[in-house]
Amino acid sequence: MDMPEPNSAILSRKAEIVARLRRVLPPSAVIDDPVETRAYECDALTAYRCPPLAAVLPSTTEEVSAVLRVCHEERVPVVPRGAGTSLAGGSMPTADAVILGVARMNDVLETDYDNRIIRVQTGRTNLSVSGAVEENDFFYAPDPSSQLACAIAGNIAMNSGGAHCLKYGVTTNNLMGVTMVMMDGEVVEIGGAHLDAGGLDLLGLICGSEGQLGVVTEATLRILRKPEGARPVLMGFDDNEVAGQCVSDIIKSGILPVAIEFMDRPCIRATEAFAGAGYPDCEALLIVEVEGSDAEIDAQLQRITAIARTHNPVELRESGSAEESAKIWLGRKSAFGAMGQINDYMCLDGTIPVSQLPYVLRRISEMTKEFGLDVGNVFHAGDGNMHPLILFDANKPGDLEKCEAFGAEILKLCVEVGGCLTGEHGVGIEKRDLMTTQYDPGDLDIQMAVKDVFDPQWLLNPAKVFPLASSEARRIAAE
C-alpha cells in the first residue's frame, strides 16, 4: 500500500515539535520514544504499519485545540485515532504525522432521559455509552461488532453501523451534535439536543468524513429505551436465491426485524466445526430477530415463519427462550473467530442492492476458483451490507497480494450491480485506490473541495479516502 513520502523537513524538526507539544500537554500525554510510538503504528488493518513521529493523548477539548494549533503552525500532519479498531487503516499514521488519540477522553458529560440524549467525550467506547444508561433501561443503538473496544470518535469518523441498524439506523442517524476542533485549533459546536440543522447540514457532512475535516471531541447521541425483549428465528435454505427472496419478502411484508443475518455454506460449515451451534448443513442460513413484548414477538415470528414456509426451508427453528436465542446466535457470533481458525482472513464490507444477492454470491463463488482462495459470506442481509471473508495465508509469499486483488474484484462487482465499496468500515487506505470505480473525477473533486474548506493545508489524515494520485496536487500545494 503506497503512502506519501514523509516530509523530511518535519522529521528533522522532531525534537522542536515534540518540545512544543510538551509545553501544551501534561508530560505523560506526549509519546515520542520510538519503542512506545510503535503502539500506534497501525490499527486493525495490521498488514500495514508505520510508527508516527509522535503520539499525543489529550484529555480535554482545550488540549486538543492546543495540540492542533501547534501542529497547524508547524505544518505537521495529524492522524486522529479513536480506539484503533479501524479495519480500513483509517488511523494508520505516516512517519511525519502526529497521532492524536482521544482514548483519555472518556467521560459522560450529561445524561438526559427526558430528552433521550447523552453527551460524551468521544474517546468513550461504544458499549460503555450503552453501559452508562443501562440501569435506566436505555441504550445507544449503533452496535458495530467491535463495540466493546471501538470509540465513539471512530464511530463518527467512519459512520459505523452494526447488526441492528436495519431498524435503528447507523451512527449518522443517531448523532445529534458535536464539539469539533478545526485543524487551526478553533472549537466549533454543531447541533445539540435539538433536531436537524438550521442551515446547511454540517453535522451530516462531518459524520463519516474519516477524521479529515476536524477532530470531534464531544458528541450528543440519541439514546433509546430498550425493547421489552428480543428473539430470533433461524431458517435454512438449499439455495441462496431462495434465501435472498425470503429476505425480500420479509422486508416487503411491513414487519421490521431488528436484524436479518445471512451465512453461506462455507461459513456455516466453519462455524459448526468451531462452535457446534447445531446449524443445519445447507446452502444459506438466515437469522431474523424481532423485538417487543412476548406476545408481540410471537405475532411477528408467526408472520415471518409463514413467509419462510412459502420458500420451503430445510430448517425453521423459532426461539422460545433466552437459552434457545443464545444458541441460535452462537454460530453467527463465532463466525469471524471460526474463519480465523482456518486461516488469516480479509473482511470486506461492500454493499449491494438486496435484489442482487443471489447473483453476487454466485459470482463470488466462481471467483474463488479463479483466485484459488476460499471465501465465507456472513453479512447483514436486510440492508445488503456484505461481509465476504477471504481466507489467505499471511506467511505464504504472494498470498496477501492475491487476496487483495480478489477483494478488489469483489468490491468492483458490488459497484457494478449498483452498490458501493464500503457500507460501514470506511475507505481509509484500504479502498482508497478503488474510489475511481465508484466515483468520476468530478465526484471526487467536489469531495476534496469540501476538505479544502475545512482543512486548507490538508494536514488532517491527508493520505486517506482519496486515491493518492487524485489528492496529490492538493497535498503538494499545501506543503
Added chain:
Amino acid sequence: MTPENEAALAECIKSAQGPLKVMGGGTRDIGAQVEGEVLSTRALSGVTLYEPGALTLVAGAGTPLAEIEAVLAAEGQRLAFEPMDHRGVLGTTGEPTIGGVVAANVSGPRRIQVGACRDSALGVRFVDGQGRVLKNGGRVMKNVTGYDLVKLMSGSWGTLGVLSEVSLKVQAIPETAACVLLNGLSDADAVKAMSMALGSPYDLTGAAHAPSGVDGHPVTMLRIEGLEESVSYRADKLVELLAPLGAEILVERDADRLKAGWAWVRDAALLHEVEGAIWRISVKPSDAPALVAQLRETSPEVTVLYDWGGGLVWIATPIMRDLRAMPFKGHATLIRGSGTMKGTVPVFHPEPAPLAKITQGLRAKFDPRSILNPGLMG
C-alpha cells in the same frame, strides 16, 4: 428554463449569465426573495427505479410527490419521513416535487422515529454552480464510501447545486395504527407525557400537542403503528403508563380519522387561517413549554402546535419582530413572514461566525459564481 434532461440542466447552468431562481413545484417558497431567471426541474420527472423488496426508489427531481406516493402505495409502501405539505401554511399553489422535498429536507411527525428526509435520502445526482454533473451516495441502505454529500445537499435549498435525481429508502405501510389521545393537559404536562411515552419501550411514530385543538381544548396525540396484536398491546400499555397524569385518555383506532389527524399535525393546519408570522422552532423538547410561556407573556394571542415530542414548535404570531431575541438553544426558521418582517428578519437562523465561515466556504466551492438561489438562505 425547464430543461428536459440532466445534460440540458447542466447546459442551462453552465451558460447562465446571471442568478437563477431554482424551483421544483414552487410550493415551499421561503427564504430571501431571489431575483433571477426561473430554472425549473419540473421536466426531470419520472420514477426510474423502484425495488419494493429492497425498499428503494429512484426518481427524477421534478417527479411530483403525489406520483411517488401513488407508486409506493400500489405496493403498500410510503415515504417513512412523512413530508409536510407547505401549501396550506404558505398559501402557495402548484405540485410539490420530490426534489423540493429533499432540497428542503422536509419531514413530518414520524421524524422522531425514522429520522428526517435526509436520513432516508440514499443518493443524489446534481449539477453544481459550474454546470458539472455530480453524484454522491447511491441506492443502497448503508454507504460510507467517501464524504456524505447527500446530507449536505438535503436541506441546502438549491443553493449548492440543482438536484436532478434522488434515491430514497422507503418503508412498508404497517398493518394498522392507533392514536392515544390525552385531553386537557397544560403545555408542560403534555411535553412531560410525550417524554414519558417516547422514553417507554412502546415505539411511538408520532407525539404532538395542540394547546388549542380542533374543538378549542388541549389535546395530546401519541401514535403507534405495527401489527394488530402489537398496536393494541402498546395502546393499552400507554394508557396505563399515562393514567397517573389524570387526563382523560382515549384511544382512536379509526384509520381515516388517524390519517386526517396526523395530516393536520404534519401540515400545521392549526396555523393555516391565522394572520401574522409563522415560525418553526427546533429545540430540546423540555425547553419548549418555557419558551412558549415566555412568548405568551408579551403576546397572549399566539397560536402554538408542538410536534416531535415538543422538539418542534410551530408558532403563529402577530408579533412582527424576530423571536430569536428570546434566548434559547436550537434554531428558528421564519416560514411565513409578514408585513415589515419581509427582507428585514432573516428567514434561516443565523449561524455563529465559525460555522458561517464554513458555510460560506462551501458555497464558494459548489457555486463559485454565486448564481444558484443567491442569498436565499442568508
